[in-house]
Structures are given as structure tokens and as C-alpha cells.
Amino acid sequence: MSVKSCEACATGSALPFDFTMAFQPIVDMTTQKAWGYEALVRGLNGEGAAGIISRVNDTNRYQFDQACRVKAIEKAQRLFDDPSLRLSINFMPNAVYEPAACIKTTLEAAQRVGFSLDRIMFEFTEDERMTDVAHVKHIISEYRKFGFMTAIDDFGAGYAGLNLLSNLQPDLIKIDMQLIRDIQKNKAKQAIIAGIISIAGEMDLKVLAEGVESADELHVLHSAGINLFQGFYFAKPMIDRLPFISFEANSDASVAIKARSLPDLAPQVL
Secondary structure: OOOOOOHHHHHOOOOOOOOEEEEEEEEEOOOOEEEEEEEEEEOOOOOOHHHHHOOOOOOOHHHHHHHHHHHHHHHHHHHOOOOOOEEEEEOOHHHOOOHHHHOHHHHHHHHHHOOOHHHEEEEEEOOOOOOOHHHHHHHHHHHHHOOOEEEEEEEOOOOOOHHHHHHHOOOEEEEOHHHHOOHHHOHHHHHHHHHHHHHHHHHOOEEEEEOOOOHHHHHHHHHHOOOEEEOOOOOOOEEOEEOOEEEOOOOOOOEEEOOEEOOOOOOEEO
């Protein structure tokens, strides 16, 4: 499939700051293996994402979004030793002018390093009001043509909720951590999660619980039918390396996946 260029691709200036990526695992409790990893923006000295994103503005938003994609793909290709692992990348819908054109840099990076497109998932958040839902819907439609997966991040925390889900129909929804926290103590949260799982099943969507921090939270969510998880309970993000993953859902079993780091780069735990 040929990909045209857009004006932003051709005229965009260089990004005025640099950054790197940390990786946090997405785990599958049915296999007790990593399903994939989310690439998270970090400063070169270990600064959190907020400090980097605060430097993003209308002038450099496109360049930043493109740089995130390229860095994530290049680092994932060097780190992932399992060809089935997915890479999840956050993207900014407002940085995508024309989806078929703005995806060009992503396609070139994936082709250059040999990373399969069907292993890439793009996340967008509902935590900020979307001014043009039709535009995001168009982005998802175009991305599917290339084999990319799409996901709504922080589902349940934003403005549009179920209306946004019905309009966009992504491949996966990531339940916001505020609905996850202490769910074992909250019947209302349990009822809401059950409803989300039911709706996702009817729509043939995958469900991921993010921000899991305790065995109690994991037990309730796994018992409810969720198999994909992300959170400090399993591993914290690590810069330029894949962290150890511990599965402790069963009291008589514990499995750890060994960390893998990029050569010649000192790992930092966040």
C-alpha cells in the first residue's frame, strides 16, 4: 500500500528536546507470560513523562508524536526476544493531520528494523475531551488497514465513556486504575467492571485492567473474567530494558521473567 506525505511531514522542524522510553509489561494470566509491553516516555536522566510532555506544544506536537513512535519501535525490536510480543504506543490524535500520510514514518521505522505491524497497538486516552471524534474514528479506520491494533486508555475516567466506545470501537479497552483501586472493597466498582466486561464481550473487544497493585485486586478482576493486566503488582517500568515480571496469583506458584536490557545502556528503575 503506497503512502503519501503531508505538509507536516515535509516541513516539520526538528524536536528541540530529547527523551527515551521505559517499558512496562502487559501480562496474560491465562498463560502467565508477557502479552506485550507499553512504551512510556521518560527523560534521559530518568525524569517522568509529565516533565517531557510539558514541553510539547502546538509547534512541536507532530514531531514529538512521530519521535515517540520511532523510538518505541526501534527499542522494542532490540529488546523483544519473543516474536509474539506486542508493542503498545500512546499517540496524540491531535498530532495526526491525515492518518494515511502521517503513518508514513511509523511504517518506515517498522520496515527498517523488521517489526511486524500487527504487533503494534496504538493507545489514545479518553481522559481529555476530544474535539473531533470523527477524526479519531478515521484514524482508527486507517490504522486497521495496515494491521495495527487500537486501544482506549484510561477507560472510565474521561468525558465520553460508553458513547466514545460506541463511536470508535477499538480492539481493546484499558480500564482506568481508579476503577481498579481497592475493588475488592467496593461493590459498586465490581458492578461497573462486570458491566464493562459484558459490553466488551458483546462487542468482541479485549479488556485490560491497568494499575493493578495488589493480589486482592488481581483476584477479583481475574475472577470476573479479565485476563490481561498491567501494573506495579507485576513490574514497574524500566528505562531501556524489560523488567522482571512476577506472577503471584497462585500461592503455590511464582514465575519470574528475566529482565532484558539494551546493550551499553544503564537501566534505571522508576
